[in-house]
Amino acid sequence: MSRDLPGSLVAGAKAIVCAKETSEKVRLAYAISKSWFQRDLALGSPSQAGPMPDRPGRPDAPLLLPPRDMPKRKLSGAAGRVALLHSLAHIELNAVDLTWDLIGRFAHIRLPRSYYDDWVRVGLEEAKHFSMLDDRLGRLGAAYGDMPAHDGLWQAAQHTGHNLAARLAIIPLVLEARGLDITPPMIEKARALGDDDTAKCLEIIYRDEKNHVAFGAKWFRFICDRNQLKPEPSFHALVRKHFRGALKPPFNDRARSEAGLTPGFYKPLAPLVG
Ligand SMILES: [Fe+2]
Ligand SMILES: [Fe+2]
Secondary structure, three states, X not given: OOOOOOOEHHHHHHHXXXXXXXXXXXXXXXXXXXXXXXXXXXXXXXXXXXXXXXXXXXXXXXXXXXXXXXXXXXXXXXXXHHHHHHHHHHHHHHHHHHHHHHHHHOOOOOOOHHHHHHHHHHHHHHHHHHHHHHHHHHHOOOOOOOOXXXXXXXXXXXXXXXXXXXXXXXXXXXXXXXXXXXXXHHHHHHHHOOOHHHHHHHHHHHHHHHHHHHHHHHHHHHHHHHOOOOHHHHHHHHHHHXXXXXXXXXXXXXXXXXXXXXXXXXXXXXXXXX
């Protein structure tokens, strides 16, 4: 293991969340994942590494605004395309912090090694997604930090900081599953506008995110099983408690089902259509 790496997976997860610069988060995510998969890194514990921070480290730019003050994003025109890529890059940066926070924050709970293998893979892929979009912004003469971004996603994590089942319900099974609904139309639109490079980035993200939802569904069921709880009613109760508003159709039923998120989970949480 190289000398500048934290000494355990938990310490590494904390270092990624605390890192201020995006390049450092990405560098650490790649290095720690590699070391974990080479079996060079111990899990460690929160008592050795210290508690996870309440807020992630973030660069000086972008300026963070309340979600209601954010301008609407469009994919038409050069400025619209940059704004869309910027907001997607921001979502992926949040996903980096949220995934590594998940790895570090709940490490006091006894979980199989395969649990960490799954989420380290997710943490690596989120870093890759951020880098791809950041790179795409660069090719369009822009950069992450050029425009404001919102702070809503991290708040979702704070609301579930105490409860692993709630965290899995809200992050992979509500928010990332929503990504499965909205990404295919974005890919089609990018292709229709002749922006094949953006479409290719979105296709990679879509493919990876199906796995992230699948890991969420798998480990949510595992936690429910361990606590002798039924997964669907537990999911409904946690989402009603921790997520504001109904889940918005149309749903990508096929991709959701392939990920193990069957309609019995989300349909009862959608508004009734009359
Ligand atoms: Fe992602
Ligand atoms: Fe993801």
